Amino acid sequence: MRVYADNAATTAVSETSLAAMLPCFREYYGNPSSLHTVGQEAAERLSLARQTFARYLHCNPAEITFTSGGSEADNQALLSAAALGERKGKKHIISTQFEHHAILHTLNKLRKNGFEVTLLDIPKSGVITAQQVKDAIRPDTCLVTIMFANNEIGTIQPIPEIGKICREAGVPFHTDAVQAAGHLPIDVQAMDIGMLSLSAHKFHGPKGVGVLYVRKGSVPLVNVIEGGAQERGKRAGTENIPGIVGAAAAFKEACEHMAENAEKVSRLRDKLIAELTKIPHSILNGEQERRLPGNVNLCFEGIEGESLLLLLDQQGVEASSGSACTSGSLDPSHVLLALGLPHEVAHGSLRLSLCEYNTEEEIDHIIAVLPGIISYLREMSPVWDELENGQREHVI
């Protein structure tokens, strides 16, 4: 049995999304900037895709910019808000310790350009408070950027409350909603969201397509890619029509089936959490309540995450130790360290991220194989040996 449980890293393209894309390759293959028929057929599909995103995000189509993915949308949002701040003499940005690297690395770049960045601490729950944001806002704050839901531990942040605080303070608010879009209800107006990033491949759309929403009249976009006048001159390059059309089809499908998917997936999630936390010296990272329907993130003491992933893969289970971006490096996840976990515990992490394609049988398979793998790894672990004979204290 093969169980794909790494949907926070990427998802399989849905049948609906694929079917929407196929004619764009060979029939509606025109360049939307061309005036002839096949070009205009592509332009029409681009316009419909923009309307779809606007409808489900509750904004205006003119507020939607297509990008090459979540990373580019994040970069463009931050660089644009920073440019506006600089013009106003405001160079302070508020974010959190556990953002995606598309945010954190862009903030580092801005730091080098004289911006001061406050990264809010993450409570044990994995959910920051709106009060933390309120306390950090200063007269020179030009941007608050806080993710909607965390990609490693799945915790959902109090976005409407933060949005309200930012609106009252007159500070632009951006949220990286890459993990939330298509999985949680989003209404940019009701939630006071000024800028939002999302990425199609996290909700069964194709890779390489993202959306940046920016409220009209708020932050003027600066170009990350220079060239032609596509996307109202804010993002050059011939539009990826198949990708954009597939992204819109996937988003519509995800939004229309959101409630039933969430119910199914969160039931599977809760079963996994209930069974796997029975393993001695294991802990669920981040609280269970305010959590993405598909996210399970655990630490096992005395375990090395990479070995765990390899043995799970041998049993057909495809999972992750945290974010796709940190695997391959020996550093433990910055998200788990931000939660206050010691290095050696953070090393023993496992993220299982589910989607509506997962079945009860697959969940039972994970529950059947994981405890044996943990015991096997602990038997060989010198750290576990020290924990067992009292040379080292158990932390969890």
Ligand SMILES: *Cc1c(COP(=O)(O)O)cnc(C)c1O
């Ligand atoms: C995946 C992800 C991104 C990056 O999106 P890409 O489309 O892969 O560039 C950014 N932020 C979060 C929270 C993500 O999970």
